[in-house]
Amino acid sequence: MAEYNLVSECVGLITLRNPPVNALSAAVRQGIVDTVQRALSDPNVKSVVICGQNGIFCGGADIKEFGSNMTGPPLIPMIHAIESANKPVVAAIEGSALGGGLELALGCHYRIAHSKARLGLPEVTLGLLPAAGGSQRLPRLIGVPAALNLITTGRHVTAAEALQLGIVDQVTDHNTVDAAVKFALSVAGRSLGPRRISAHPCPQQPDLDALFEEVMQKVRQSARGAIAPIACVQAVRAAATLPYAQGMERERELMATLFTSGQARALQYCFFAERAVGRWRMPSGARWDTSKPRPLHKAAVIGLGIMGRGITVALAQTGLSVIAVETQEKQLMEAKQAISGMLERGAKRRGVAPALDRVIYSQNIQAVADVDLVIEAVFEDIALKTKVFQQLSAVCKPGTLLCTNTSALDVDQLASETPNPELVVGMHFFAPAHVMKLLEVVYGPRSSPQAVATAMQLGKKMGKASVAVGNCRGFVGNRMLKPYIEEAFFLLEEGATPELVDQALEEFGFAMGVFRMSDLSGLDVGWRIRKGDGLVEPSTASGRSTRIRQGRRYSPLGDLLCEEGRFGQKTGRGWYQYDKPGSRVARSDPWLHSFLGAYRAQHGLVARRIDHQEVLERCLYALINEGFHILDDGIAAGPEDIDVIYVSGYGWPRHRGGPMFYANMVGLAKVLERLEHYQQLHPEVPHLQPSSLLRRLVASGSPPIHKWGEAIKKLHSQL
């Protein structure tokens, strides 16, 4: 796990070997302890170089070990032994030096990095802090403000930035290990005192208290209830104010609280879930590892509204040539200007040249004849989309993949309108499409594994969390959102206010409560869908019967707001009021409160006191219950798929792991009991009726989330 070689006659070369990222497992730590000892006790060895195999230094502690009893030598004494060595130790950093990997490098006396390397302390993203001395050494090396930034955000820096900050001593474009060995030879015999970071005082910082107060305030605001970023600030404060040994003690105490926290478990679950969704599988048995994606060189986007523009930018930024088609001349000109602006801003941010010439604009659909993949992004109307698909089938070369960007329409129906339904998949982007991290890749029963593999690979290249899901109304994300929003409406009827519901959800950790979110996305979107479903009726009717539609409880509150022209932020009025149309600061609206009072009076409803607990249970458990239906229907392959969708695209707090992980944490029996309780109170609300999968999981002893897959399979096979 750590290989030892003598090179250049007097340099001990230690190579970490633990693919794929040389994580510091117990065996690797043991290997480092043994090989360092060997190098230090060999009189022929004048200096030591530590590197990692396969072009990666070290991806940090082995996260998989965190859930079990840790064995093997602990990291802290191992790093101390390196720092206090009487021979220079040089870290040769290729690929990544992250978390414990960077902490190991900080224990070395010198650090040489390849120009393409990335360094960082991302522990905060796993609900932890850099507790192998990182929170104490980094501020001593680069100063408190820069260390606070890196440790509280967990961001990775380039080798160039690491050099500028003083984290590394040299950057090379050539072979890093050769450069490090040469360097190690050049520093052999030099005094090592000044190179031991733990012995440095923290660089002086004027107004330390004010700085920490300001940072703590910012961190609390952005953490949305996450505890690790706060502990990170406290640990760096210890580095700035205490001697090293006491700072280490504080680091240990803070880590002890984080390490066993539910938040750390949730965040580490998210880390693995994001990787697990890449290993997609379809009910047909097709899988990621047996389905080869088609090579893509040229793509097209049809329809350059808001979504089409974002998709064009996302495609161009992956390096593809894009034909962007819009039949309306004025719209095309506006889109060209908007897309160029987005590409220029994106390129400036990333320090690269804008890919303007990768996009060719056309008013003519014939221009897409030789592309490999088309993403249709026209208005959400099945007749229009069907027409476009028929045109595309006639125009495109054989084998072109036809993708529809839709949030709700039936992908199978569209596929059935084409001569080659196996080439059709849905790609549900989220606005703005070049920014939002989530992509639902929707397959139908006839989508070919190759079409799914190609869309999934394209999503990955676009930097998106891509999740393959089956075709159904709303797919996964919006299907689960429906009961969540409906429960929020019912709570308003029963006595809650938008402010109360949103506050409960935001305190839970959502980026935005349901009503602020609806105002942002536009109330007319849901109104149009409900009209299409025949649910919207004239507003004059009153009484209970008007609130039962299609055999179930229905709240017309959203429709009534739309009838008043209150579509949310864009009209300056919705569930809240705004200073002007398009403004973003939501303010409580007295009109809305009188409107709710009048509505309750009209329908004979008596407002009662509703607390945060009820808001959370009704909204979240209704959403989770739909998640169980989705798993039972085979629309999502596993709970990780649902959780990645909710964390990446719906503002679910990452430190709560996603809705299905949250249900697992709360306890499936408790979720079932509360759903049964609310269902008894509201028998006319079908989405409160516990899913049969939830019941079966509880009956089979509530297995932990990583065992649900087995349980679902077993339960299905017993049917």
Ligand SMILES: CC/C=C\CC(=O)SCCNC(=O)CCNC(=O)[C@H](O)C(C)(C)COP(=O)(O)OP(=O)(O)OC[C@H]1O[C@@H](n2cnc3c(N)ncnc32)[C@H](O)[C@@H]1OP(=O)(O)O
């Ligand atoms: C006392 C505590 C001391 C220290 C605390 C820590 O060090 S916590 C760990 C801190 N490190 C990180 O957070 C880094 C996590 N890894 C990454 O960011 C990326 O994996 C990395 C290293 C940039 C490589 O990215 P790439 O896209 O090339 O690969 P991918 O992410 O798909 O990972 C490949 C497989 O490796 C597994 N893996 C990655 N890092 C770790 C790790 N630290 N421990 C265990 N396993 C790790 C990852 O899960 C992938 O495997 P898979 O089977 O596909 O899930």
